[in-house]
Amino acid sequence: MWLDEVDEILKGYLPYYILVFLPIFMLSSVSASHELPVYRMQHYDLHGVPFGSRSAVVNLEARTISTWSSSRHCVVTRLTDLTLETFRNICAKAGALIIELPKNLSNFSGEEGQQLLTLEHKMYEQDTSIPIYFSQYDSTIDDIIKELATQSDSHNTKSSAAEALFSSISANGYQIVISAVGSTAVTEAKIATMHGHLAGYKPDGKIPTIAIVTHYDSFGVAPELSFGADANGSGIIIMLELIRLFSGLYSDPKTRGKYNIVFILAGGGKINFQGSKKWLEDQLDSSEGSLIQEAAFVLCLDTLAASDTIYMHVSKPPKEGSPASVFYRNLKLVGEKYSSVAVEGVHKKINLAEDILAWEHERYSIRRLSAFTLSTIKSHKDFWRSTILDTKDNLNVDRLVRNAKILVDVLGKFVYEVPDNGAFGGGWDVNPEYIKSWLNHLASQPRSPQLLVAKDNLILNTLLDDFNKYLTEVKVTYNVPEKRDPDYQFYGSTRGSLTIYSVKPAVFDLFLTLAITLYLVTVYFAITYIPNVYSVCCMLMKNQKMKSK
Amino acid sequence: MTLYHFGNCVALVYVPYYLAYKQSGLSEYGAFWKCVQAGLIYMITQLAKMTILATFFPDNMSDLGTDFIGEFLKYTVDIADLVGLYLVLSSIPGKGHCKVLTAGIGWATAEVILSRVLLLWVGARGAEFDWVYLQKCLESNVLLVQHIASATLVWLWSRHDLNKNLKTIVTTLLILCCYKPLLLEYFVQILKLNAWLDLLVKGTFTLVYGLSTLTIYAGVAQVMGIF
Numbered sequence: 001m002w003l004d005e006v007d008e009i010l011k012g013y014l015p016y017y018i019l020v021f022l023p024i025f026m027l028s029s030v031s032a033s034h035e036l037p038v039y040r041m042q043h044y045d046l047h048g049v050p051f052g053s054r055s056a057v058v059n060l061e062a063r064t065i066s067t068w069s070s071s072r073h074c075v076v077t078r079l080t081d082l083t084l085e086t087f088r089n090i091c092a093k094a095g096a097l098i099i100e101l102p103k104n105l106s107n108f109s110g111e112e113g114q115q116l117l118t119l120e121h122k123m124y125e126q127d128t129s130i131p132i133y134f135s136q137y138d139s140t141i142d143d144i145i146k147e148l149a150t151q152s153d154s155h156n157t158k159s160s161a162a163e164a165l166f167s168s169i170s171a172n173g174y175q176i177v178i179s180a181v182g183s184t185a186v187t188e189a190k191i192a193t194m195h196g197h198l199a200g201y202k203p204d205g206k207i208p209t210i211a212i213v214t215h216y217d218s219f220g221v222a223p224e225l226s227f228g229a230d231a232n233g234s235g236i237i238i239m240l241e242l243i244r245l246f247s248g249l250y251s252d253p254k255t256r257g258k259y260n261i262v263f264i265l266a267g268g269g270k271i272n273f274q275g276s277k278k279w280l281e282d283q284l285d286s287s288e289g290s291l292i293q294e295a296a297f298v299l300c301l302d303t304l305a306a307s308d309t310i311y312m313h314v315s316k317p318p319k320e321g322s323p324a325s326v327f328y329r330n331l332k333l334v335g336e337k338y339s340s341v342a343v344e345g346v347h348k349k350i351n352l353a354e355d356i357l358a359w360e361h362e363r364y365s366i367r368r369l370s371a372f373t374l375s376t377i378k379s380h381k382d383f384w385r386s387t388i389l390d391t392k393d394n395l396n397v398d399r400l401v402r403n404a405k406i407l408v409d410v411l412g413k414f415v416y417e418v419p420d421n422g423a424f425g426g427g428w429d430v431n432p433e434y435i436k437s438w439l440n441h442l443a444s445q446p447r448s449p450q451l452l453v454a455k456d457n458l459i460l461n462t463l464l465d466d467f468n469k470y471l472t473e474v475k476v477t478y479n480v481p482e483k484r485d486p487d488y489q490f491y492g493s494t495r496g497s498l499t500i501y502s503v504k505p506a507v508f509d510l511f512l513t514l515a516i517t518l519y520l521v522t523v524y525f526a527i528t529y530i531p532n533v534y535s536v537c538c539m540l541m542k543n544q545k546m547k548s549k
Numbered sequence: 550m551t552l553y554h555f556g557n558c559v560a561l562v563y564v565p566y567y568l569a570y571k572q573s574g575l576s577e578y579g580a581f582w583k584c585v586q587a588g589l590i591y592m593i594t595q596l597a598k599m600t601i602l603a604t605f606f607p608d609n610m611s612d613l614g615t616d617f618i619g620e621f622l623k624y625t626v627d628i629a630d631l632v633g634l635y636l637v638l639s640s641i642p643g644k645g646h647c648k649v650l651t652a653g654i655g656w657a658t659a660e661v662i663l664s665r666v667l668l669l670w671v672g673a674r675g676a677e678f679d680w681v682y683l684q685k686c687l688e689s690n691v692l693l694v695q696h697i698a699s700a701t702l703v704w705l706w707s708r709h710d711l712n713k714n715l716k717t718i719v720t721t722l723l724i725l726c727c728y729k730p731l732l733l734e735y736f737v738q739i740l741k742l743n744a745w746l747d748l749l750v751k752g753t754f755t756l757v758y759g760l761s762t763l764t765i766y767a768g769v770a771q772v773m774g775i776f
Contacts, residue, residue, distance in 0.1 A: 501677040509553050512683075516561050523565045523690070527572045533760075534767060541768035 034140050038098065038133040038498040039224040042124045043183055044450065045489040046271055047355050050127040056180035056493050058096040058131050061173060062500070064148045071095045074176045076145055078102070079134075084122055091128040098176065098498065100145065101225075103137040106393040117383035120221045133178065134222045134388075135498065144174055144500065169508050175501040186490040189453040191267035191479040193275040194464055196471030197291060198246055198263075200415075201256040208323075209260040209291045210415070211369075213276060213360060214239045214301040215269020216447065216463065219386035223448035223494040229395040231385040232269060233442045235301035237435055238404045239263060240466055244434070245408055245424060246415075247470035257415040262291050263471060265463060268479065269302075270386055271449055271488050272356050276363040278479035284367060296323035298371035300360040304407075305400040306376040306384055309342040310335065313358075313373040313380075315350045315365040323414075324370050330413045331374075334406050341406065346378060376403070392443040397436060405430045450490035555674040561686040562665055566658055566693060573650045578643070580651045587637045587655025592663070594633030598626055620731055627727045634703045645770060649704050653697030660696070661689050684744050691748075691755045698755075698762040699726050705769060715765060722762065729754070 042052035060074035065086055068075045074096040082099065090097050102108075108116055123132070135141060151171055200207045214235035218228020227233075243263055249255040268274030283290040292298075297318075304310075312331065318324035328345060335343035350362045357363060358380035364371035377384060384390065412424050424430075445459060452460060467474045481487055570576060575584070606623065637652040665685065673682040705711060706719050725732075733754065737747045 501675070502679070504554075504678045509557065512554070512557050513560075516557055520560070520564050520568075524568055524572075527568055530572075534763065537760075537764045537767035538771055540764060541771060544768075 034500045036135060036138050036141070036498050037495060038135045038178065039222040039495050040180070040183075040493060041132040041134070041222055042220075042448075043491040043494075044271070045486075047487060048485065049355075052124045053128050053130065053132040054183070055129060055131045056178070056183040056496065058098075058133070058176055058178040058498075060095045060176055061503075062098075062144065062148065062176045064145060065090075067148065067151075068094050074098060076100070076141065076148070076176070078142075078145065079116070079119075082119065084119055087119065087123065091130055091132075094130060096130050096176070096178075097132045098141075099132070099134050100138065100141050101134055101136055101388075104393075105389050105391055108389060113389065116389060117387055120387055120389075121383045123221050131178070131180075133496065133498065134225060140500070147172065148174070169505065169511055171505065173503045173505060175503045177499045177501065178496045179499075180493045180496040183491045183493050186450065186453065186492055189450065189481060189488070189490045191275050191278075191449065191453060192460055192476050193264065193266045193279045193479065194460075194467055194474060194476045195262060195264040195279065196467045196474035198243075198250040198257075198261045198471060200250070200258050200260045201253070202258045206294060207258065207260050208296045209262055209294045210323075210411075211262045211264060211292055211295050211298040211364075212239060212242060212301065213264045213266060213298060213364070215266045215273065215275060215360060216459070217267060217270050217449045217452060218390070218447040219270035220388035220390070220448065222388060223450055224446050225388040226386070226446050226448045227388075227391050227443045228447055229392045229439065229443035230305050230390050231303040231387075232301075233439060233447075234304040234395070234400050234403070236265070236442060236463070237400065237438045238301055238304055238407055239265065240438060240463075241404050241430055241435065242408060242411060243466070243470045245428065245430070246411075248428060258417075259296065259415050260291055260294075261415075262295075263467070265467070266360070267452065268449055268488070269360060273360050273363045274479050274487060276360055279477055280363060280367055282477055292369070295369055297327060298361060298364040298369050299327070299411075300364075300371065300373040301407075302360060302373050302375040303377050303385055304375065304403045305395055305397075306382075308340050308399070309344055309376060309378070310403065310406065311375055311378055312343070312345045313361065313375060314345065314347055315362055315371075317345075317347055318370065318372075322370065324372055327410065327414050328372075330410045331406075334409045334413065338402065338406070341402070344378075348380070374407070392439060395439070395443070397432070397439065400439070401430060401432045401435055404435060448494075449488075450494065453490065551674050554678070555669060558669050558673045558682050558686050561683065562661060562669070562689050565690045566654065566661065569650075569693060569697075570654055573646075573654070575647065575650055575654065578647055578651075580643075580647070583641050583643075583651045584655035584658060586640065587652050588659030588662075590633055590637045590640070591656050591659035594629055594636075595663075598629045601626055601629070617735075620734075621728070624728050624731045631699070631703055631723060631727070634700050635707060638700065638704050638707065645773075646766075649701045649766075650697060652704075653700035654693070656700065657693045657696035660692065665689055681744070684748055687748055688751065691752050694759045695726070695729075695755050698759045699723070701762050701766050702726065705765065708769070710773070711769065715769070718765065722758070725758075729758075 040053065040056060043054065044051055058074055060072060062076045063069075063073040065075055065077045065081055067073075068090070071094060073094055075090050075094050076098045078100045080102055087097075197209075215232050216236050218226045218231060218233070220226030220228070246257070246261060250257065250261075264276070264279060266273065266275030266279060269276070280292070283292045310331070312328055314324070318328065332343050335341045348358060350357070350365060359373040359375075361371035361373040408424055408430055412418070441462065442459065447459060451457075464474070464476065481489065570584070575581075602623070634652060634656060637656060638648060641648050641651055643651065668685065669682060672679065702719050702723050706716070706723060711719070733747075733751055737750065742750065
């Protein structure tokens with residue numbers, strides 16, 4: 001029988017071929033059906049406390065939010081379908097989570113926006129063991145979510161067992177694979193802080209100093225998606241505008257102010273103001289005297305385009321007559337000129353029991369400097385300071401320009417002690433074009449702290465160029481975490497490539513075998529039938545021949 | 550389970566070839582090495598074809614005029630396949646159907662091994678499921694019939710005792726054999742058929758083609774007295 005011969009062939013030839021070809025074939029890669037970039041959730045430690053998703057590699061079957069059941073499933077869902085409860089449940093029991101962001105993040109306002117912000121915040125507040133990724137809106141992912149959802153619907157409304165069986169055979173499955181390099185700890189994560197100053201002039205006595213501080217990093221649930229247009233892009237932009245305008249006045253001896261102004265662009269503002277902390281330690285503990293020791297006040301800028309109220313956050317109310325209270329009075333005066341703007345003072349004591357400070361000025365207040373933060377946000381707990389919703393599209397540019405104008409005027413009033421109209425106006429004033437171009441530059445790239453620790457970062461370099469252009473004695477200092485027990489620890493692989501394979505259930509393969517066997521049997525009979533066909537053909541030709549004869 | 554799927558596909562491709570080889574009685578003639586010989590000639594022919602395509606054809610087909618002309622010229626090179634088949638037939642001793650079947654099956658087997666094994670191993674074994682691999686397998690089965698028919702026609706064409714009318718028909722069918730993929734491609738494009746219907750059209754066409762070839766062969770064989 002031919003079965004024996006097959007056996008013979010297997011014995012005779014097969015092992016030999018396998019030895020030659022198997023290694024070659026093993027190396028050949030498999031082509032993917034669909035690939036898209038995905039962004040991993042935050043993964044970092046702060047003061048030894050772990051935050052975010054702790055793993056990165058995914059190779060699981062895709063399921064929807066309503067059909068997943070075990071840790072062998074990767075839940076794929078839209079952000080808007082996710083609730084805090086289901087999120088916690090998934091984190092505890094599922095294998096992985098892929099969240100598709102809405103098409104347009106700027107459509108969320110009011111209640112819905114607040115819900116998203118709360119959810120986002122709760123996601124990275126605790127550490128989770130499963131990998132969590134975010135993807136931008138993508139039509140393929142959307143289709144897959146829809147398809148999986150309809151499958152689950154039909155599962156529930158199945159009328160007969162035969163139907164259920166058929167659908168379980170014909171159903172499309174999807175395998176989600178993200179091969180990340182691994183979430184290894186980043187060593188040598190240096191956080192840069194740059195500072196420079198404008199030297200003031202006073203014919204007699206000591207020249208007091210004003211320090212203006214802002215941090216340049218942003219934060220959100222996924223590092224690669226945190227563009228931070230408002231927090232703290234607005235702070236950087238207003239500081240750059242102050243630098244530009246004041247350096248113009250300070251360059252002319254006639255219009256030089258009576259204060260030294262130190263500008264500090266600090267890193268790590270979202271991880272407990274590490275940049276400011278280190279910078280201040282360096283300055284106060286250095287043997288040579290530092291300008292900051294004679295500071296009249298330290299002004300911190302944080303999130304200045306979120307609302308129409310400008311809050312002045314202090315940890316101790318300034319004494320009457322002190323520079324800070326004069327500044328506050330000036331701020332009120334200038335604010336009154338704009339009908340839509342309100343100015344409020346907020347007093348919050350530093351909570352020394354807590355590891356995380358609320359505002360950047362607290363870093364300076366702890367070291368007994370007179371410091372305050374200007375922000376359009378009332379509470380330090382507001383989630384708007386760290387969200388992926390904070391994009392360029394969600395920022396009100398007019399408000400930012402107006403607040404920049406107010407701050408420039410207030411500072412001008414304070415430095416030059418002009419009674420009424422500010423020192424700025426006419427051609428030498430806040431330039432909306434300048435603000436817009438900086439906004440485009442800053443908000444076009446994610447600025448999460450772990451993305452900025454690499455050498456020669458583009459954003460940091462452009463900021464440093466700007467500092468060098470206008471300021472004197474520009475210096476960059478680096479905050480290097482201690483080897484043992486570091487303040488902060490970042491982890492790699494902030495992004496990955498998601499591959500979706502469409503797969504069939506195992507039962508499908510069995511059915512396929514059955515079908516193929518049937519087909520082959522048919523072929524077998526067809527071949528055995530060929531002699532009959534042949535004789536029919538012969539008859540046909542014979543008849544024709546007879547006719548032609 | 551993916552290796553299992555690969556096994557499914559391999560069975561679908563190769564079992565019909567094996568059945569054809571067994572049932573046609575070639576194994577009784579010990580035609581195995583002749584089939585291998587046919588395969589070798591197939592390889593040489595493909596090499597020659599590729600050399601011609603690489604040497605004389607521009608990268609950009611539209612340089613030759615419209616798309617259709619470019620494609621037409623490309624398929625003209627397939628006449629080399631017929632020359633190759635002729636070489637195979639002339640190098641195989643034997644009579645009638647044995648000779649033709651050896652050439653056809655050897656040729657088709659060489660093609661299926663060279664063009665499908667790697668595709669299936671890389672594709673059907675992967676995690677991704679795609680119907681295209683099953684379609685390719687079925688298409689290979691259709692190609693087996695096609696190649697046997699082509700071999701028969703080449704053999705008929707090479708005979709001197711063929712009457713004029715039949716010779717014209719055989720020549721027409723041979724030319725049709727060359728341009729068949731082109732014609733079917735355009736047919737499918739115009740009707741916008743999906744892959745399965747495309748396969749069905751190919752299968753039907755090849756079946757008709759094979760049957761007409763068989764009829765002609767039957768007539769000639771009767772005249773010559775071989776069965």
